[in-house]
Amino acid sequence: MGKITGAEKQDELPEKVRLLYNAVLQLFEEGTDLADITVSSITGKAGIGKGTAYDYFDSKEELVACALLYVMTQMTEKLLKMLETKENFGEQMACLLDWVEKSFFERNCLNRFLHLLTDNSSIGQLLRQKVDAKEIEQHMPMMLFQRLLKKAASDGEVRTDISLEYMAYTIYSRLAGYVTFLYIEKQEREKREKMRMLVYQGIMKEFAVEG
Amino acid sequence: MGKITGAEKQDELPEKVRLLYNAVLQLFEEGTDLADITVSSITGKAGIGKGTAYDYFDSKEELVACALLYVMTQMTEKLLKMLETKENFGEQMACLLDWVEKSFFERNCLNRFLHLLTDNSSIGQLLRQKVDAKEIEQHMPMMLFQRLLKKAASDGEVRTDISLEYMAYTIYSRLAGYVTFLYIEKQEREKREKMRMLVYQGIMKEFAVEG
Amino acid sequence: MGKITGAEKQDELPEKVRLLYNAVLQLFEEGTDLADITVSSITGKAGIGKGTAYDYFDSKEELVACALLYVMTQMTEKLLKMLETKENFGEQMACLLDWVEKSFFERNCLNRFLHLLTDNSSIGQLLRQKVDAKEIEQHMPMMLFQRLLKKAASDGEVRTDISLEYMAYTIYSRLAGYVTFLYIEKQEREKREKMRMLVYQGIMKEFAVEG
Amino acid sequence: MGKITGAEKQDELPEKVRLLYNAVLQLFEEGTDLADITVSSITGKAGIGKGTAYDYFDSKEELVACALLYVMTQMTEKLLKMLETKENFGEQMACLLDWVEKSFFERNCLNRFLHLLTDNSSIGQLLRQKVDAKEIEQHMPMMLFQRLLKKAASDGEVRTDISLEYMAYTIYSRLAGYVTFLYIEKQEREKREKMRMLVYQGIMKEFAVEG
DNA sequence: AATGAATGAGTTTTCATTCAT
DNA sequence: TATGAATGAAAACTCATTCAT
Numbered sequence: 001m002g003k004i005t006g007a008e009k010q011d012e013l014p015e016k017v018r019l020l021y022n023a024v025l026q027l028f029e030e031g032t033d034l035a036d037i038t039v040s041s042i043t044g045k046a047g048i049g050k051g052t053a054y055d056y057f058d059s060k061e062e063l064v065a066c067a068l069l070y071v072m073t074q075m076t077e078k079l080l081k082m083l084e085t086k087e088n089f090g091e092q093m094a095c096l097l098d099w100v101e102k103s104f105f106e107r108n109c110l111n112r113f114l115h116l117l118t119d120n121s122s123i124g125q126l127l128r129q130k131v132d133a134k135e136i137e138q139h140m141p142m143m144l145f146q147r148l149l150k151k152a153a154s155d156g157e158v159r160t161d162i163s164l165e166y167m168a169y170t171i172y173s174r175l176a177g178y179v180t181f182l183y184i185e186k187q188e189r190e191k192r193e194k195m196r197m198l199v200y201q202g203i204m205k206e207f208a209v210e211g
Numbered sequence: 212m213g214k215i216t217g218a219e220k221q222d223e224l225p226e227k228v229r230l231l232y233n234a235v236l237q238l239f240e241e242g243t244d245l246a247d248i249t250v251s252s253i254t255g256k257a258g259i260g261k262g263t264a265y266d267y268f269d270s271k272e273e274l275v276a277c278a279l280l281y282v283m284t285q286m287t288e289k290l291l292k293m294l295e296t297k298e299n300f301g302e303q304m305a306c307l308l309d310w311v312e313k314s315f316f317e318r319n320c321l322n323r324f325l326h327l328l329t330d331n332s333s334i335g336q337l338l339r340q341k342v343d344a345k346e347i348e349q350h351m352p353m354m355l356f357q358r359l360l361k362k363a364a365s366d367g368e369v370r371t372d373i374s375l376e377y378m379a380y381t382i383y384s385r386l387a388g389y390v391t392f393l394y395i396e397k398q399e400r401e402k403r404e405k406m407r408m409l410v411y412q413g414i415m416k417e418f419a420v421e422g
Numbered sequence: 423m424g425k426i427t428g429a430e431k432q433d434e435l436p437e438k439v440r441l442l443y444n445a446v447l448q449l450f451e452e453g454t455d456l457a458d459i460t461v462s463s464i465t466g467k468a469g470i471g472k473g474t475a476y477d478y479f480d481s482k483e484e485l486v487a488c489a490l491l492y493v494m495t496q497m498t499e500k501l502l503k504m505l506e507t508k509e510n511f512g513e514q515m516a517c518l519l520d521w522v523e524k525s526f527f528e529r530n531c532l533n534r535f536l537h538l539l540t541d542n543s544s545i546g547q548l549l550r551q552k553v554d555a556k557e558i559e560q561h562m563p564m565m566l567f568q569r570l571l572k573k574a575a576s577d578g579e580v581r582t583d584i585s586l587e588y589m590a591y592t593i594y595s596r597l598a599g600y601v602t603f604l605y606i607e608k609q610e611r612e613k614r615e616k617m618r619m620l621v622y623q624g625i626m627k628e629f630a631v632e633g
Numbered sequence: 634m635g636k637i638t639g640a641e642k643q644d645e646l647p648e649k650v651r652l653l654y655n656a657v658l659q660l661f662e663e664g665t666d667l668a669d670i671t672v673s674s675i676t677g678k679a680g681i682g683k684g685t686a687y688d689y690f691d692s693k694e695e696l697v698a699c700a701l702l703y704v705m706t707q708m709t710e711k712l713l714k715m716l717e718t719k720e721n722f723g724e725q726m727a728c729l730l731d732w733v734e735k736s737f738f739e740r741n742c743l744n745r746f747l748h749l750l751t752d753n754s755s756i757g758q759l760l761r762q763k764v765d766a767k768e769i770e771q772h773m774p775m776m777l778f779q780r781l782l783k784k785a786a787s788d789g790e791v792r793t794d795i796s797l798e799y800m801a802y803t804i805y806s807r808l809a810g811y812v813t814f815l816y817i818e819k820q821e822r823e824k825r826e827k828m829r830m831l832v833y834q835g836i837m838k839e840f841a842v843e844g
Numbered sequence: 845a846a847t848g849a850a851t852g853a854g855t856t857t858t859c860a861t862t863c864a865t
Numbered sequence: 866t867a868t869g870a871a872t873g874a875a876a877a878c879t880c881a882t883t884c885a886t
Contacts, residue, residue: 263866588831
């Protein structure tokens with residue numbers, strides 16, 4: 001009766017909802033555009049009845065936004081764990097660039113999510129609303145960057161005279177810019193590697209201590 | 212009946228096509244999401260028959276992609292002219308940031324266009340294809356930045372030891388990042404101004420020659 | 423572009439609208455309940471595309487209400503013409519009773535319309551709204567009765583010391599009551615004829631001059 | 634598992650069935666249209682499981698028809714008791730008119746039931762079938778009127794030279810006509826009172842003995 | 845006996861595209 | 866060349882009914 005809001009914890013999710021979320025993720029990974037995702041395609045992939053989706057969500061928009069929120073959260077959690085195994089800030093940034101590139105080519109959607117953060121569609125708007133809910137906020141990309149930076153700052157790896165928020169946005173920007181570059185110049189391997197190195201150096205020069 | 216491809220020069224455009232392009236621009240400026248733009252709404256705003264659109268374009272996607280291409284071209288041309296009146300690279304960057312912010316608040320669409328560059332919808336893909344056509348390339352944002360940078364380099368205002376392409380992408384990235392910031396933190400004026408200054412300084416520190 | 427409102431004159435009706443109206447009438451005559459009428463069944467019977475219905479009407483409800491209004495108007499006009507050929511008030515009442523009975527058995531819907539006047543469904547409500555529009559009012563059953571009574575009064579056939587409105591409602595009531603009787607006792611011919619005579623006499627005794 | 638047929642006596646009704654019946658009544662009193670009543674809304678209001686309804690009834694239609702039959706029976710029983718406290722036929726008729734008007738404005742459903750007697754929906758048809766079952770017949774409106782009239786006739790208050798059945802239908806008709814009048818002219822209080830008086834006088838003049 | 849999660853057929857509605865005029 | 870009436874495939878969503886628990 002109470003509908004899913006997207007604030008549920010992972011272990012609170014009903015089985016069918018998990019199936020729906022996975023179906024949305026798969027569609028995303030297949031490159032299906034947001035506007036072309038239909039309730040039929042989701043429930044079909046999930047292997048459940050169309051009506052069931054409406055037992056848990058009020059509308060297609062709610063369903064997709066919640067699914068994306070869930071996947072983003074999962075993804076950033078995994079990413080965070082991975083980053084935490086790195087020795088220092090530089091390695092973390094290198095790892096992030098790898099991840100972004102891998103994500104781009106495997107379509108596993110980081111770029112799609114970054115994109116959604118500035119999407120004007122009803123689903124994009126709904127997603128931003130849900131992200132605004134405090135509890136979830138902490139897993140969002142920008143917060144992830146801030147967390148990395150805070151740790152690095154206390155370890156004396158990055159400068160402390162620049163606002164954390166600005167540094168987070170700048171890292172986000174450079175990654176998003178790199179994704180755009182990939183969209184346009186994906187074909188040439190050499191160029192790609194050169195650009196990646198430049199982005200890496202750009203971040204390090206601007207924020208890292210020493211050189 | 213050769214259809215419109217988007218490669219036409221401004222003065223080659225049939226009157227009806229111009230009307231259609233303007234209609235798409237208006238819809239965009241009204242904030243209509245890409246997915247919610249219909250052929251009816253376009254031809255209605257253009258004041259011409261629905262069938263006429265199909266005399267010039269093979270599909271709605273073609274029509275919208277061509278219109279966006281045209282508008283982007285127009286916009287960057289206008290922007291370029293404006294930037295060329297500026298004394299130096301620093302002023303140009305400040306002007307760009309103003310423009311981005313104004314564009315964001317007046318919905319005059321620069322952010323929408325930047326967004327489209329990494330959009331997976333059929334229209335977005337078509338648009339990128341068209342951008343790839345050499346003749347148009349020169350008017351696209353990245354090329355605009357490269358042109359500015361080339362001039363600035365020859366005037367000794369920016370460093371010459373960094374790849375032009377990287378510098379262009381970095382400027383693009385920082386602007387796109389600033390737009391994302393505006394999406395998320397638009398409400399607070401002070402924060403906004405501080406962030407804009409930081410972005411400006413970030414660009415200048417990385418690329419400008421001395422002070 | 424301007425949608426049909428139900429206030430159109432007969433010769434202003436587009437061909438397709440006429441087809442839709444006829445389809446609704448046929449469905450009604452087949453005894454289909456209001457709630458079971460679907461847009462598919464209407465356009466199917468009309469032999470036109472489903473979308474066409476929405477070119478002319480904003481919703482199924484609008485379509486059905488307009489169709490019923492049209493049919494009621496047509497029916498009462500025909501009935502009025504028929505009644506005007508009668509010599510006097512008594513013959514008119516006898517004719518009305520015949521008509522009601524015939525209508526009941528041939529399902530040509532007078533009873534359905536009378537019924538709709540007190541129906542709580544969204545279509546019933548819409549219909550009453552449309553009936554309230556002045557121009558149409560004159561053709562509705564109650565107005566028809568009032569017109570007959572006015573003529574009869576000026577011819578000295580009915581009493582002039584009773585309010586016209588009351589007389590109209592009473593005639594309406596007795597007819598509706600007779601329909602209810604038919605619903606419940608339709609099987610027995612003799613009983614039916616006896617009841618019809620009683621209804622006739624009831625009207626005449628109450629309103630006719632002399633005896 | 635013999636299902637409920639609607640012929641059960643009040644004290645034979647399982648608790649759950651009573652809950653279902655009450656839920657239907659409440660929905661009706663809230664003005665919900667027959668077509669908008671759902672099994673969910675009924676069982677929800679009844680506070681029992683959806684499946685339980687199907688343990689007792691074969692279909693939604695059966696459930697609603699039985700519920701309405703029950704409520705009508707209850708209502709007419711109550712009404713009859715109330716009428717039996719009246720001194721004479723005239724007071725009974727006045728009381729009936731009060732009841733009808735009160736029922737109309739409080740939505741307590743007499744008008745809805747009268748309406749159902751000539752309704753073509755599957756529920757309406759089912760209801761009439763059930764009314765036809767002899768045991769129940771005695772509680773239906775028409776029978777109620779006949780009972781009143783029989784008593785009044787034996788008390789010398791109404792004429793004995795007119796068929797009881799005709800008188801019953803006429804009273805029913807006039808009440809139904811008054812309801813129609815209320816639907817159309819509910820707003821004006823004065824007109825309403827005048828009409829009610831005329832209806833009352835109409836009945837008395839036609840059927841009452843002397844004055 | 846009682847439940848309510850799950851279903852999917854069926855409904856209303858939209859809109860890109862066609863084609864007779 | 867230009868039109869816009871007509872189409873129908875496909876979408877979102879509802880709800881009576883079933884059935885495993």
